[in-house]
Amino acid sequence: MNPRAAYLLAALSALLLVLPLVADSYLISLATLILYLAYTGQAWNLMMGFAGQLSLGHALYLGVGAYGAAALYHHFGIGPWAGMWLAIGLSVSLAASLGFLAFRYGISGVYFTLLTIAFAEFARIGFDHFNWVGGSGGLFLKVAQRDQIDIFNLRGTPVMFYYVMLALAAGAFALCAWCLQSRPGYYWRAIRENEEAAEALGIDALRWKMLAIVSSAAMTALAGVFWAFYYNNLFPEQIFSIGRSIEIILGPIIGGIGTLAGPILGAALLTLIADGATELVAALGWDVPGVKQLIYGIILFAVVVFLPQGIWPALARKLNLSK
Amino acid sequence: MSALLRLHNVSKTFRGLSAVTSVSLAVEPGAIVALIGPNGAGKTTLFNLVAGALRPDSGEIHFNGARIDGLRPDQVCGAGIGRTFQIVKPFAGLSVLDNVVVGALKRATGVAEAKRHGANIIAQLGLRPKGDWPASALTLPDQKRLEVARALATRPKLLLLDEVMAGLRPTECDEMVALFREINRREGLTILLVEHVMRAIMALADSVLVLHHGEVIAQDAPAQVVRNPAVLDCYLGEDTEL
Numbered sequence: 001m002n003p004r005a006a007y008l009l010a011a012l013s014a015l016l017l018v019l020p021l022v023a024d025s026y027l028i029s030l031a032t033l034i035l036y037l038a039y040t041g042q043a044w045n046l047m048m049g050f051a052g053q054l055s056l057g058h059a060l061y062l063g064v065g066a067y068g069a070a071a072l073y074h075h076f077g078i079g080p081w082a083g084m085w086l087a088i089g090l091s092v093s094l095a096a097s098l099g100f101l102a103f104r105y106g107i108s109g110v111y112f113t114l115l116t117i118a119f120a121e122f123a124r125i126g127f128d129h130f131n132w133v134g135g136s137g138g139l140f141l142k143v144a145q146r147d148q149i150d151i152f153n154l155r156g157t158p159v160m161f162y163y164v165m166l167a168l169a170a171g172a173f174a175l176c177a178w179c180l181q182s183r184p185g186y187y188w189r190a191i192r193e194n195e196e197a198a199e200a201l202g203i204d205a206l207r208w209k210m211l212a213i214v215s216s217a218a219m220t221a222l223a224g225v226f227w228a229f230y231y232n233n234l235f236p237e238q239i240f241s242i243g244r245s246i247e248i249i250l251g252p253i254i255g256g257i258g259t260l261a262g263p264i265l266g267a268a269l270l271t272l273i274a275d276g277a278t279e280l281v282a283a284l285g286w287d288v289p290g291v292k293q294l295i296y297g298i299i300l301f302a303v304v305v306f307l308p309q310g311i312w313p314a315l316a317r318k319l320n321l322s323k
Numbered sequence: 324m325s326a327l328l329r330l331h332n333v334s335k336t337f338r339g340l341s342a343v344t345s346v347s348l349a350v351e352p353g354a355i356v357a358l359i360g361p362n363g364a365g366k367t368t369l370f371n372l373v374a375g376a377l378r379p380d381s382g383e384i385h386f387n388g389a390r391i392d393g394l395r396p397d398q399v400c401g402a403g404i405g406r407t408f409q410i411v412k413p414f415a416g417l418s419v420l421d422n423v424v425v426g427a428l429k430r431a432t433g434v435a436e437a438k439r440h441g442a443n444i445i446a447q448l449g450l451r452p453k454g455d456w457p458a459s460a461l462t463l464p465d466q467k468r469l470e471v472a473r474a475l476a477t478r479p480k481l482l483l484l485d486e487v488m489a490g491l492r493p494t495e496c497d498e499m500v501a502l503f504r505e506i507n508r509r510e511g512l513t514i515l516l517v518e519h520v521m522r523a524i525m526a527l528a529d530s531v532l533v534l535h536h537g538e539v540i541a542q543d544a545p546a547q548v549v550r551n552p553a554v555l556d557c558y559l560g561e562d563t564e565l
């Protein structure tokens with residue numbers, strides 16, 4: 001790694017570690033949201049940015065992960081550290097069926113993407129009628145005392161959730177960094193650039209694409225577990241909505257698809273700008289519903305037109321951070 | 324009977340159009356065999372059949388003692404056949420070195436070893452000064468060299484070259500010929516090449532196979548093939564200068 005990039009990473013890590021000591025609860029909730037988006041963005045980026053498979057249905061893995069762990073806790077009192085394995089297992093098996101169906105039978109490009117949307121929509125409609133987990137009325141987890149930290153049941157203060165999400169985001173970053181410079185990263189990028197040439201060089205494209213979708217789904221399912229225990233309520237219309245999927249992918253697109261820092265930068269920029277604008281509009285006393293979505297749209301438009309590679313590659317060149 | 328590659332009555336039809344008709348051929352270990360013929364003769368189809376990109380309708384393909392028809396391209400590569408594409412297919416967004424590292428990973432235990440091997444290969448192909456460039460920035464002749472480098476990086480026993488000399492200047496063509504002769508001599512690499520550049524074929528090939536309308540019409544040493552009336556008639560023309 002470039003030494004300047006290493007310093008930047010160390011400084012960012014230090015800042016994130018001490019942030020709860022200086023920040024108020026509003027800032028902590030904002031930072032937790034940024035870390036959540038950085039984490040899910042990283043998971044989506046592994047599949048799209050590395051392996052070149054565009055999913056617009058990541059809400060499926062998020063929702064199934066959330067519902068899996070929440071249902072176990074709600075009905076049987078099984079804590080999230082055990083429940084997450086069911087959450088991951090469910091997500092991984094759905095991703096594996098979707099992936100196998102698509103990759104084995106040559107459904108690629110835009111048709112693959114449509115299939116990912118279809119799977120998420122099926123889940124949304126299915127969970128609307130799945131009364132064991134509350135159907136469209138939602139599933140609610142008991143809110144425990146907010147000042148007691150119970151890490152085993154993931155019940156506790158916002159600061160605890162902040163650190164849990166920080167650990168997840170850091171883990172995802174490290175995993176993706178490792179992937180990029182080892183065999184999976186080389187093989188995924190080869191498949192992304194030219195699948196036929198990759199196969200001629202001995203790469204079993206089906207197997208490696210399956211690994212990409214399954215890893216991405218497993219990571220996203222963990223974010224779902226976090227989501228369930230952080231927000232304590234789940235509605236199919238919210239967690240499985242296409243809006244949720246798009247929220248996940250905006251960060252990496254704006255930050256830079258296929259880069260390590262892109263998902264983090266994108267998540268931070270989007271959240272801070274959108275929230276700042278919402279605050280500003282409120283402070284000015286204007287009534288602009290949906291200002292956040294409007295801001296997202298403007299940023300996305302600007303990035304697609306002026307920096308189609310995303311902000312990070314251009315920024316890294318400016319700051320002399322690329323190798 | 325110890326041929327490295329053996330095709331037995333291999334046929335392939337596309338929607339009723341017969342691209343390759345009952346082709347049988349054998350390539351001995353260490354040989355350099357050229358495959359020539361007019362456009363549409365079925366040369367690239369034959370390559371794709373051997374490389375596993377296409378499945379023959381009938382016939383058998385044996386490589387190194389095992390049957391390989393019906394295997395996937397990655398399995399054929401694993402069996403020891405490296406190929407280049409006539410229409411180059413670089414990993415455009417990756418660096419030149421990383422393109423080759425992807426190929427080298429086939430036989431390497433890790434990325435570090437693949438990088439060492441890849442660096443050696445791009446040096447042999449004269450691409451070392453451009454190792455950090457994105458592959459998309461290379462000129463077409465350099466992209467052809469990159470195709471060769473990637474295929475060589477998989478450490479094949481048999482190398483299939485699909486018109487890698489096309490578009491090269493005569494001196495560059497001679498360099499490439501010298502490189503293939505050198506690797507052939509040093510490592511015993513067997514080469515089957517499709518080529519139109521007669522200069523390269525005459526300098527490189529031990530024997531020449533002529534394909535016409537999907538059938539083998541001649542197989543001989545280069546000097547004999549260019550005097551064969553049937554070959555002159557369908558492909559080379561009467562006044563070919565060599």
